[in-house]
Amino acid sequence: MRKFALTKGVERIEARVVNVECDGESGDVKTLILHDGRRIDGDLFVDCSGFRSLLLGEAVGAEWEDWSHWLPVDRAVALPCEAENETIEPYTRATAMPAGWRWRIPLQHRVGNGYVYSSSFIGDDAAADAILGAVEGKPLADPRLLKFRSGRRKNSFVKNVIGVGLASGFLEPLESTSIYLAQMAITYLIELFPSDGVIRDADRDEFNTLVDMEYDRIRDFLILHYHATTRDDSPFWDHVRTMTVPDTLAEKMELWKRTGRVRKYSEGLFYDASWIAVYLGQNIVPDGIDPRVALPDPTGVARALASLKGAIDSEVAAMPDHRAYLYARGERIAAAL
Numbered sequence: 150m151r152k153f154a155l156t157k158g159v160e161r162i163e164a165r166v167v168n169v170e171c172d173g174e175s176g177d178v179k180t181l182i183l184h185d186g187r188r189i190d191g192d193l194f195v196d197c198s199g200f201r202s203l204l205l206g207e208a209v210g211a212e213w214e215d216w217s218h219w220l221p222v223d224r225a226v227a228l229p230c231e232a233e234n235e236t237i238e239p240y241t242r243a244t245a246m247p248a249g250w251r252w253r254i255p256l257q258h259r260v261g262n263g264y265v266y267s268s269s270f271i272g273d274d275a276a277a278d279a280i281l282g283a284v285e286g287k288p289l290a291d292p293r294l295l296k297f298r299s300g301r302r303k304n305s306f307v308k309n310v311i312g313v314g315l316a317s318g319f320l321e322p323l324e325s326t327s328i329y330l331a332q333m334a335i336t337y338l339i340e341l342f343p344s345d346g347v348i349r350d351a352d353r354d355e356f357n358t359l360v361d362m363e364y365d366r367i368r369d370f371l372i373l374h375y376h377a378t379t380r381d382d383s384p385f386w387d388h389v390r391t392m393t394v395p396d397t398l399a400e401k402m403e404l405w406k407r408t409g410r411v412r413k414y415s416e417g418l419f420y421d422a423s424w425i426a427v428y429l430g431q432n433i434v435p436d437g438i439d440p441r442v443a444l445p446d447p448t449g450v451a452r453a454l455a456s457l458k459g460a461i462d463s464e465v466a467a468m469p470d471h472r473a474y475l476y477a478r479g480e481r482i483a484a485a486l
């Protein structure tokens with residue numbers, strides 16, 4: 150991307166921003182002061198400074214909306230380990246733990262592990278011990294602590310600053326949505342880019358509405374994973390099972406329970422299949438169903454599903470396993486380079 154951008158005339162300046170000057174009247178960011186004293190003026194600024202949110206949070210003061218009361222996990226302890234066997238499963242496993250959950254991500258040369266937890270329910274040392282005790286292979290490093298908080302800026306486009314990635318917000322990593330959220334903001338920025346040099350309120354409002362909607366929908370989906378649990382074996386799970394959820398989620402859950410319907414979206418990351426997997430996976434079975442479901446003959450439906458399963462099984466049997474696929478693909482990429 151860097152090479153591509155440079156060929157298109159982008160100038161790359163590597164430096165640390167040590168100060169930011171804003172226009173006294175409008176409050177717009179005017180100039181970045183770099184550690185070597187250089188000054189960079191601009192009309193529009195994209196803040197990618199991570200949790201620091203140097204321009205959006207600090208310089209133009211975009212307000213933070215905290216969601217930790219719904220998504221209380223706020224730390225992770227990461228621990229890579231050796232792969233114990235030859236099989237590379239083509240998925241990440243997320244396993245519930247007493248104060249959160251742990252990830253297990255099989256990679257080509259190691260397995261990534263981590264315990265995502267709420268610091269209100271477990272201490273850092275106890276969390277590190279828990280992940281050390283849970284991994285299957287020999288640890289390849291010391292446990293590494295990460296801190297975060299779930300929430301977002303109330304607006305991600307304020308004055309002449311647009312926040313992308315962690316500068317704009319963060320949702321805990323259960324559904325691995327951070328890179329999607331950064332990419333989504335970039336896409337909306339391209340679509341709404343003020344190419345005539347004028348930043349209009351309507352463009353800012355549209356950007357903020359779209360970004361808020363994406364964050365809010367993922368937030369509700371994440372909260373559902375916790376709130377729908379039937380676990381009652383630790384104070385953490387008792388808390389998330391009994392907490393009050395956002396109205397938007399309460400309405401979605403009520404609709405599902407009553408009618409078996411999933412709220413329809415045309416934008417956003419998670420659609421019917423994802424929501425149904427979590428509802429049914431957590432044993433939330435609807436009381437009512439769409440009456441059309443009862444119309445087809447059940448024997449015919451069973452036959453059609455069996456034939457679909459047969460087709461999937463024979464496709465899977467003919468495919469290389471995940472390790473073979475990754476290595477073959479790696480070789481193809483290396484050859485192309």
Ligand SMILES: Cc1cc2nc3c(=O)[nH]c(=O)nc-3n(C[C@H](O)[C@H](O)[C@H](O)COP(=O)(O)OP(=O)(O)OC[C@H]3O[C@@H](n4cnc5c(N)ncnc54)[C@H](O)[C@@H]3O)c2cc1C
Binds near residue numbers: 165295315322326
């Ligand atoms: C173990 C782990 C696993 C993950 N897995 C996934 C996953 O599977 N899927 C997913 O979507 N996400 C995942 N994430 C999250 C994802 O990697 C991050 O959310 C993403 O990289 C954040 O990007 P960012 O650019 O917003 O922030 P950062 O990566 O934090 O970048 C911010 C940058 O700003 C720079 N900066 C800060 N202040 C200044 C300054 N004053 N001057 C100049 N530069 C400054 C910093 O040096 C840094 O380079 C994972 C994260 C971790 C830790």
